[in-house]
Amino acid sequence: MNDELNRKLYEMHAEICKVLTNPKRIEILNLLRDGERSVGDLALIAELPQTSVSQHLAFLRQKGMVLSRRDGSSIYYAVANEKIFSAMDIMKELLLENLQADQELVAGLAGGPVTAGATVKKYRRKAGQ
Amino acid sequence: MNDELNRKLYEMHAEICKVLTNPKRIEILNLLRDGERSVGDLALIAELPQTSVSQHLAFLRQKGMVLSRRDGSSIYYAVANEKIFSAMDIMKELLLENLQADQELVAGLAGGPVTAGATVKKYRRKAGQ
DNA sequence: TGCAAATATTTGAATATCAATATATACACA
DNA sequence: TGTGTATATATTGATATTCAAATATTTGCA
Numbered sequence: 001m002n003d004e005l006n007r008k009l010y011e012m013h014a015e016i017c018k019v020l021t022n023p024k025r026i027e028i029l030n031l032l033r034d035g036e037r038s039v040g041d042l043a044l045i046a047e048l049p050q051t052s053v054s055q056h057l058a059f060l061r062q063k064g065m066v067l068s069r070r071d072g073s074s075i076y077y078a079v080a081n082e083k084i085f086s087a088m089d090i091m092k093e094l095l096l097e098n099l100q101a102d103q104e105l106v107a108g109l110a111g112g113p114v115t116a117g118a119t120v121k122k123y124r125r126k127a128g129q
Numbered sequence: 130m131n132d133e134l135n136r137k138l139y140e141m142h143a144e145i146c147k148v149l150t151n152p153k154r155i156e157i158l159n160l161l162r163d164g165e166r167s168v169g170d171l172a173l174i175a176e177l178p179q180t181s182v183s184q185h186l187a188f189l190r191q192k193g194m195v196l197s198r199r200d201g202s203s204i205y206y207a208v209a210n211e212k213i214f215s216a217m218d219i220m221k222e223l224l225l226e227n228l229q230a231d232q233e234l235v236a237g238l239a240g241g242p243v244t245a246g247a248t249v250k251k252y253r254r255k256a257g258q
Numbered sequence: 259t260g261c262a263a264a265t266a267t268t269t270g271a272a273t274a275t276c277a278a279t280a281t282a283t284a285c286a287c288a
Numbered sequence: 289t290g291t292g293t294a295t296a297t298a299t300t301g302a303t304a305t306t307c308a309a310a311t312a313t314t315t316g317c318a
Contacts, residue, residue: 007152010152010153010155010156011152012224012228013149013152013155013217013220013221013224014149014150014151014152014154014155015150016220016223016224016227017146017149017150017220018150018305020142020143020146020149021143021144021146021147021150021305022143022305022306023136023139023140023142023143024139024306024307025143026139026142026143027139038264038265039264039265039266040263040264040265049307049308049309050264050265050266051265051266051267051307051308051309051310052306052307052308053265054264054265054266054267055266055267055306055307057265057266058266058267061255062255063227064227064230064231064254064255065223067252067253067254068252068253069251069252069253070265070314070315072264072315072316073262073263073264073265073314073315073316074263074264074265074315075264075265075266078252080227080230080254081223081226081227083219083222083223083226084223086219087216087219087220087223088142090212090215090216090219091142091145091146091216092142093212094145094194094210094212094213094216095141095142095145097210097212098145098192098193098209098210099141101193101209102193122198123196123197123198123207124196124197124198124199125193125196125209126190126191126193147275150275151275151276153276167294167295168294168295168296169293169294169295178277178278179294179295179296180277180278180279180280180295180296180297181276181277181278182295183294183295183296183297184276184277184296184297186295186296187296187297199284199285199295201285201286201294202284202285202286202293202294202295203285203293203294203295204294204295204296
């Protein structure tokens with residue numbers, strides 16, 4: 001019955017996560033951690049072309065992740081919901097823990113096939129490539 | 130000095146977040162919430178072609194988000210780090226809160242331009258489109 | 259009104275992603 | 289060894305994303 005609705009929800013869920021899949025957007029969001037900033041400031045600090053910053057801000061705005069406020073000729077952006085930082089932090093932790101696991105895997109392989117085989121036998125991490 | 134390294138980190142951070150930007154991957158991850166499942170089961174439950182499930186699992190595996198274990202002719206997948214669920218949950222909360230905010234905005238606009246104007250004056254939510 | 263600064267939007271080319279199809283591999287069992 | 293089942297990989301065409309360059313809009317101020 002609400003199969004259709006579920007699918008729609010998954011789509012929206014995936015869609016909003018796209019906010020975090022561009023390195024420049026992540027950098028911009030990080031710059032907004034300690035409060036609002038103007039477009040020009042963001043461009044200056046991140047060393048990005050204004051037009052690029054503006055594009056990413058438009059995207060973030062369209063997804064409801066940032067709010068904008070005009071003051072004179074400048075426009076200030078702020079994060080709409082601080083929860084985005086929690087999500088970012090968790091994903092970063094995941095990234096770092098994965099990197100660490102990979103490193104341990106490599107170290108294990110270097111230590112000889114016998115012990116290495118034992119540590120990766122039950123579950124396979126990153127088969128292929 | 131580590132400007133280059135920072136950029137690399139942002140890239141990897143953005144890259145790992147791609148795990149969450151496909152509705153089918155989100156559904157698959159949700160199915161793994163209560164433990165491991167075989168590829169066939171996942172395909173059956175999610176009503177997706179096996180080849181599609183396999184592709185998404187390969188992607189998740191390549192990003193280190195799932196581990197696989199072979200048992201006979203079946204291959205069982207499990208989430209590698211439960212933190213991914215926290216990130217998913219937060220993003221979903223964000224989504225729902227945004228939907229709610231939009232709804233309130235619409236309700237405000239329907240209530241007449243005077244009060245509506247007052248509620249959205251300071252910060253702008255979703256300018257354009 | 260006209261000009262400059264700040265920001266936004268549009269456009270096009272390169273690249274990435276997706277789903278579907280076809281093909282390949284690994285295992286179990288006879 | 290041969291066959292069937294489970295899973296993986298490769299390819300292809302359609303669609304989406306990205307970046308940068310050009311252009312447009314808004315505001316402040318002379």
